[in-house]
Amino acid sequence: MNLTLDYITEMRPQDILMPVAAGLCCKPGGFHIDPVRPVERAVITHGHSDHARPGHGAVLATQETLDMMRLRYGDHFAGRTQAIRYGEPIKLGDVTIKFHPAGHVLGSAQIAVSCKDTCIVASGDYKDAPDPTCAPFELVPCDVFITEATFGLPVFRHGDASDEIRKLLASVALFPERAHLVGAYSLGKAQRVIALIRKAGYDAPIYLHGAMEKITRYYESRGVALGDLRRVKGMKKADLAGTITLAPPSATSDIWTRRFPDPVTAFASGWMRVRARARQRGVELPLVISDHADWDGLTATIDATGAGEVWVTHGQEDALVHWCTAKGLTARPLDLVGYGDEDEADAVPANEDAEA
Amino acid sequence: MNRFAELLDRLAYEPGRNNKLRLITSYFREVEDPDRGYALAALTGALSFKHAKPGLIRDLITDRTDPVLFALSYDYVGDLSETVALMWPKTAIDREVSLLGHPSPRPSPTRGEGAALSSARPPRKKSKAVMAPLSQESAATLLSIPSPLVGEGWGEGYREHSGHDHQRRHNNPPPPTLTDVVTTLRTLGKTELPKQLTRWLDELDETGRWALLKLVTGAMRIGISARLAKTAAAELGDKDPHEIELMWPGLAPPYLDLFAWLEGRAEKPVNLDPAPFRPVMLAHAIENTDFAGLDAGDFIAEWKWDGIRVQAVSGRDERGDRLVRLYSRSGEDITKSFPDLLSALHLPGAIDGELLVVRDGRVQSFNVLQQRLNRKVVSPKLIKDYPIHLRAYDLLGEGNKDLRGLPFTERRKLLEAFVTELDDPRIDLSPTIAFDSWDALTAARKNPADAGAGEDAEAVEGVMLKRRDAPYLPGRPKGQWWKWKRDPHIIDAVLMYAQRGHGKRSSYYSDYTFGVWTTGEDGEQLVPVGKAYFGFTDEELLQIDRFVRRNTTEKFGPVRHVVHEPDQGLVLEVAFEGLQRSPRHKSGVAMRFPRVNRLRWDKPPREADRLETLERMLKADQAIEA
Numbered sequence: 001m002n003l004t005l006d007y008i009t010e011m012r013p014q015d016i017l018m019p020v021a022a023g024l025c026c027k028p029g030g031f032h033i034d035p036v037r038p039v040e041r042a043v044i045t046h047g048h049s050d051h052a053r054p055g056h057g058a059v060l061a062t063q064e065t066l067d068m069m070r071l072r073y074g075d076h077f078a079g080r081t082q083a084i085r086y087g088e089p090i091k092l093g094d095v096t097i098k099f100h101p102a103g104h105v106l107g108s109a110q111i112a113v114s115c116k117d118t119c120i121v122a123s124g125d126y127k128d129a130p131d132p133t134c135a136p137f138e139l140v141p142c143d144v145f146i147t148e149a150t151f152g153l154p155v156f157r158h159g160d161a162s163d164e165i166r167k168l169l170a171s172v173a174l175f176p177e178r179a180h181l182v183g184a185y186s187l188g189k190a191q192r193v194i195a196l197i198r199k200a201g202y203d204a205p206i207y208l209h210g211a212m213e214k215i216t217r218y219y220e221s222r223g224v225a226l227g228d229l230r231r232v233k234g235m236k237k238a239d240l241a242g243t244i245t246l247a248p249p250s251a252t253s254d255i256w257t258r259r260f261p262d263p264v265t266a267f268a269s270g271w272m273r274v275r276a277r278a279r280q281r282g283v284e285l286p287l288v289i290s291d292h293a294d295w296d297g298l299t300a301t302i303d304a305t306g307a308g309e310v311w312v313t314h315g316q317e318d319a320l321v322h323w324c325t326a327k328g329l330t331a332r333p334l335d336l337v338g339y340g341d342e343d344e345a346d347a348v349p350a351n352e353d354a355e356a
Numbered sequence: 357m358n359r360f361a362e363l364l365d366r367l368a369y370e371p372g373r374n375n376k377l378r379l380i381t382s383y384f385r386e387v388e389d390p391d392r393g394y395a396l397a398a399l400t401g402a403l404s405f406k407h408a409k410p411g412l413i414r415d416l417i418t419d420r421t422d423p424v425l426f427a428l429s430y431d432y433v434g435d436l437s438e439t440v441a442l443m444w445p446k447t448a449i450d451r452e453v454s455l456l457g458h459p460s461p462r463p464s465p466t467r468g469e470g471a472a473l474s475s476a477r478p479p480r481k482k483s484k485a486v487m488a489p490l491s492q493e494s495a496a497t498l499l500s501i502p503s504p505l506v507g508e509g510w511g512e513g514y515r516e517h518s519g520h521d522h523q524r525r526h527n528n529p530p531p532p533t534l535t536d537v538v539t540t541l542r543t544l545g546k547t548e549l550p551k552q553l554t555r556w557l558d559e560l561d562e563t564g565r566w567a568l569l570k571l572v573t574g575a576m577r578i579g580i581s582a583r584l585a586k587t588a589a590a591e592l593g594d595k596d597p598h599e600i601e602l603m604w605p606g607l608a609p610p611y612l613d614l615f616a617w618l619e620g621r622a623e624k625p626v627n628l629d630p631a632p633f634r635p636v637m638l639a640h641a642i643e644n645t646d647f648a649g650l651d652a653g654d655f656i657a658e659w660k661w662d663g664i665r666v667q668a669v670s671g672r673d674e675r676g677d678r679l680v681r682l683y684s685r686s687g688e689d690i691t692k693s694f695p696d697l698l699s700a701l702h703l704p705g706a707i708d709g710e711l712l713v714v715r716d717g718r719v720q721s722f723n724v725l726q727q728r729l730n731r732k733v734v735s736p737k738l739i740k741d742y743p744i745h746l747r748a749y750d751l752l753g754e755g756n757k758d759l760r761g762l763p764f765t766e767r768r769k770l771l772e773a774f775v776t777e778l779d780d781p782r783i784d785l786s787p788t789i790a791f792d793s794w795d796a797l798t799a800a801r802k803n804p805a806d807a808g809a810g811e812d813a814e815a816v817e818g819v820m821l822k823r824r825d826a827p828y829l830p831g832r833p834k835g836q837w838w839k840w841k842r843d844p845h846i847i848d849a850v851l852m853y854a855q856r857g858h859g860k861r862s863s864y865y866s867d868y869t870f871g872v873w874t875t876g877e878d879g880e881q882l883v884p885v886g887k888a889y890f891g892f893t894d895e896e897l898l899q900i901d902r903f904v905r906r907n908t909t910e911k912f913g914p915v916r917h918v919v920h921e922p923d924q925g926l927v928l929e930v931a932f933e934g935l936q937r938s939p940r941h942k943s944g945v946a947m948r949f950p951r952v953n954r955l956r957w958d959k960p961p962r963e964a965d966r967l968e969t970l971e972r973m974l975k976a977d978q979a980i981e982a
Contacts, residue, residue, distance in 0.1 A: 153428060153443075154442075159562070174379070256863075262372075276433070280914060284369045285369065316432070322428075323425065
């Protein structure tokens with residue numbers, strides 16, 4: 001332990017973690033969590049492109065997150081890398097960090113940062129709902145809980161994802177001459193949707209947009225069974241009748257869809273809970289399947305961590321801060337910029353062979 | 357109710373007519389009586405009960421949620437019914453937990469390291485709390501966790517959504533059926549409504565609540581016509597939808613006899629309605645090439661009046677009381693909008709005709725007639741200022757006789773006699789046009805004023821051709837009736853914005869906002885005057901789509917801003933039927949039935965039409981109204 005800190009018995013949470021332009025900065029540990037700009041040492045929660053960016057000096061993350069960054073950005077995405085297992089304590093400067101499953105996507109983690117007697121959990125993106133493609137969310141008791149608020153309004157309550165899959169399969173049965181096109185973020189959501197479709201007993205081939213292939217094959221290599229997957233490229237239009245294809249959301253309203261017979265456009269996202277959002281995107285079959293915690297999940301989790309102080313970031317901060325305050329918790333919004341749905345901002349991959 | 361809600365939900369997103377039909381028919385097939393009957397009634401607008409006011413719904417939600425959270429949510433969602441449906445607290449216990457700040461029961465921490473820790477955790481401290489020291493044991497457990505995907509129990513969060521939900525449903529009363537909702541609402545007193553709504557909202561799921569609120573506030577708006585719903589029912593029994601139209605006025609929800617017949621379990625229901633609707637006969641648009649195969653001598657010509665096609669039916673019920681009904685061409689009962697016409701229809705019979713406004717013996721334009729449409733209250737002033745008139749085209753029945761099998765010439769004779777006998781200034785006969793060759797008719801169409809229409813010529817939309825020997829057939833039978841519309845107004849406008857279409861067109865920019873030139877504060881500028889989304893061929897659609905993609909200057913959500921400079925842009929030749937003043941449009945004018953007539957790749961935008969041209973047309977139209 002650093003001698004200079006030995007005489008300080010109590011640290012304020014903001015001395016441990018502080019929002020700066022590059023992201024959440026841990027001064028006593030000498031690193032940033034999910035930095036949006038290149039930094040010397042980055043600790044990364046999960047592989048989505050708004051959290052995991054290339055160009056850092058050193059990256060500490062789970063093996064899965066490192067693998068995904070390598071798949072997306074190439075071998076030289078960082079100067080050095082170090083893999084960390086869930087639950088393995090690592091000392092960085094004056095703090096000890098530990099990764100715990102966040103239940104968001106494969107390899108996603110919450111990062112518990114402990115310094116002296118204070119424990120802060122930066123949860124990254126998380127969900128407490130079941131997901132057959134990643135380790136379940138783990139509740140980590142702490143003093144300060146940093147929560148996302150993507151779906152931080154009480155209108156966002158995501159039901160059972162398997163009910164939504166049932167809706168999709170009923171539509172496939174009702175329209176056997178049409179193709180079903182499911183927009184899903186290519187990292188995590190797509191694989192979860194496929195796994196749920198398989199769980200529902202559908203065993204016909206499922207087709208993939210080229211931009212999803214690499215990540216999906218990676219999931220398979222990590223032991224996630226996804227059944228018969230095929231590339232949609234090169235398929236005859238008529239042969240796609242009655243089939244299901246997964247594609248990045250941006251592709252489902254693109255010229256690319258012209259290869260499908262009278263496609264039914266579905267979109268798997270927590271946003272689909274709100275009709276106007278679905279309509280804006282021209283979605284005909286909204287599927288409320290989210291990889292973020294819903295309102296009930298956020299509030300239950302905050303409550304269960306036992307944290308007395310809550311920092312709220314990316315999303316609907318106001319409502320969640322209001323809820324915390326009403327419960328007598330200290331809460332404040334964290335002004336972090338640069339986080340959102342990863343495929344939302346991405347341009348349409350011009351070439352289907354491109355990795356999104 | 358939940359199954360019906362699912363149907364509404366799906367229909368609300370589905371743009372294609374045939375796909376809507378499939379969804380509704382499959383609902384009728386899966387769902388039993390009487391629920392499906394009430395669903396049919398809901399879709400055809402045949403349900404009647406007092407609607408709940410939005411204020412009541414708002415009170416219900418503000419009573420049980422945090423007002424700040426409600427305000428933030430409403431602001432985000434933008435629709436009251438939907439906001440309430442989505443944020444309605446699940447159960448009495450949950451409600452207090454999530455919204456009023458009472459302590460919540462702990463989620464069952466049965467899995468994972470954190471769960472074990474949480475139960476061992478000391479009570480909450482305000483900030484700066486002391487982290488419970490890890491025991492040797494649990495630290496060891498942590499280190500032994502290999503990969504996230506190995507081991508049992510993965511795939512389940514500590515909070516099991518589904519299990520929780522099932523339990524809740526198990527312990528609570530089952531959600532109401534559509535039948536429960538409809539039959540209860542019919543008899544429910546106003547003071548009991550809030551309590552009953554609350555009970556249902558507690559019992560239904562999100563979609564169910566949304567559908568319930570849409571139903572009770574009377575704001576369904578899901579783009580389903582009564583005709584479409586009836587067609588879907590007909591498909592259940594592979595019947596002709598006209599048959600359902602015919603018997604419809606004699607049927608009542610939940611239509612047990614109708615479904616029994618459709619499923620082959622009973623005889624066809626008999627329509628005992630004394631003033632039934634009869635499916636309307638429609639015409640095909642004639643093309644220049646059609647005339648070659650047609651003999652002028654086989655046809656009678658009439659003016660096509662620009663009003664509202666109606667069927668005016670008068671009959672006597674079993675007590676001998678007179679019953680008069682006006683139907684739109686789709687069979688919708690519009691009697692209430694025109695009480696001033698009813699007394700003129702004093703003889704039993706069914707007239708096919710056109711509703712017009714006639715002032716001082718002159719037929720007014722469609723714009724004037726529009727003042728009489730969609731009015732909640734038909735005031736004496738409205739009746740006086742916009743006197744309604746029926747111009748008779750055809751006679752479908754007289755007394756108990758069905759005349760539809762007779763040739764048109766014979767029906768026409770009977771119609772002439774019938775109108776004479778009615779002897780009322782509010783009803784007259786549609787005059788025929790004398791012609792002996794197609795050339796003569798061409799001349800008449802070109803100049804209706806000189807061909808008999810006189811001062812009413814501006815209310816003439818074109819010419820109708822009816823085969824002398826044609827029976828009155830439902831639908832649009834081939835070769836019997838033809839419509840030959842006047843040439844539309846044409847302007848050259850510049851494409852300004854484009855939006856993607858729906859369904860099959862969802863990847864194409866197929867909705868176009870176009871504008872014309874005007875002199876504004878910044879000099880010459882384009883002002884939007886209308887929107888068109890048809891008229892072009894599939895090939896032209898591809899061309900415009902390509903143009904839009906290559907010439908987008910900005911994007912606003914789904915809308916693309918397309919280049920429109922004096923020397924750069926695409927000129928569309930737009931055809932339309934008429935113009936109207938409109939305060940809702942920036943240009944102050946609104947077009948009727950605009951469509952893309954032709955693409956003018958050859959024309960630079962600078963040479964497109966000006967707003968003044970439209971204003972001149974508008975003045976010409978208004979001169980007729982005055």
